[in-house]
Amino acid sequence: MLQPYEEPVMETEDEATTWIALSDLMTGLMAIFLTLSIAILVNQHAQRDEIVQDVQMALKNSGLEIETDPRTGDMNIAADFAFESGKAVLKPEGKAILDQLMPVFAKTVFAELSGEQQEQITRLIVEGHTDSVGGYASNMKLSTERANAVLTYIDTEMPDFPHKAELLAKMTAVGRGENDASPSENPADRRVLLRFDFKQIDWTKQSPSRQ
Template identity: 35%
Template sequence: MDDFIRGEIDAEIIEDDDSSIYLSIGDLMSGLLMFFALLFITALLQLAQKDVPKRVVIGNVVGQMKSNHINVKVNPETGDISIQESILFAKGSTELKPEGKAFLRSFIPVYSGVIFSKKEFEQEISRVVIEGHTSSDGDDKTNLQLSLLRSSSVYNYIFYEMNFPTKTPLSQKILAAGRGEIESDKYDNPGDRKVVFRFQFRSDELKKDIVKTSL
């Protein structure tokens, strides 16, 4: 009889120990979930704060283009400025038209002026890429070469034939690249033939780092 009672007591003790272990694990998991939730919320707040300088820069670019009557397409989310082929080049050509040179003379001083108008703008924009783009008409290799030569023509004209107050600092941020037909429609679309001035924002780079850290 005593052995039976002792066995029941031992079983109850084991059950109590198991319950304590399960409760401890549950509390630990709840704590971890709470920690990661707070970490995620903090990351979201940091991402929102990092977007502020970027939006201010883009807003200033849009405003200056309008106030100086420079007719370009500005992406309000990225700040990308698209300049259609017809403004800069004859179809299939890599040589800037006189009208294209005149456009760059009016556009570049204003565009560059925004970048260096404030220290925080200059710091926020890590790089500017002049991208050549083509439509899907023609073969890949030819289009890639055409796009690169066009972006190089724009770059060379800006830095070898133009003079403007922020020329030297801009030269340290800018590069030319050819994208060919990578971003073009499947069918030939004249709107795909363009040169794009694309910002690379420091806040975007930081956002990627924050996301990686929070995962």
């Protein structure tokens, strides 16, 4: 005997309403999180821009002619003035640049920036570079030695200046070798950059549920 056809059980109106409400809630939470994330990023970039501008202004007011990237604050210590080609021994010209730059830079970062701004700076990177002449491995070694030569000079040869210990505690030497060099030999590629390493956002602490 044929059984009568039965319609499949459908969600009740109450169940459907519950799912819609939950969906709306999740959409709302995502919108809140997205808005919060954008606000945090905008605020962080504004803080970084302010740090860069403050450092640039301090250098300008001190009469220092250091090539500085207006977006990142990277300071270019040209190695053709600081080092002989293929060498990592600081020349007198390079030492003179550091003698002028480091006290002003340390004072700006550790005495003139606010505590909140200082917290944004995790490291101060001393980044060595070479031109494209020579092998990759030898250039990487040379660039690291140049960065270390800058740190060693600040630590052991420069007279003491305010905030010197704090400056050194933040500094890290790294080598980029010929990675950013021109295809052919270019003296401008032989340089050392002093650059900021800024604090990254911990997104696990930014969830709306933790506010």
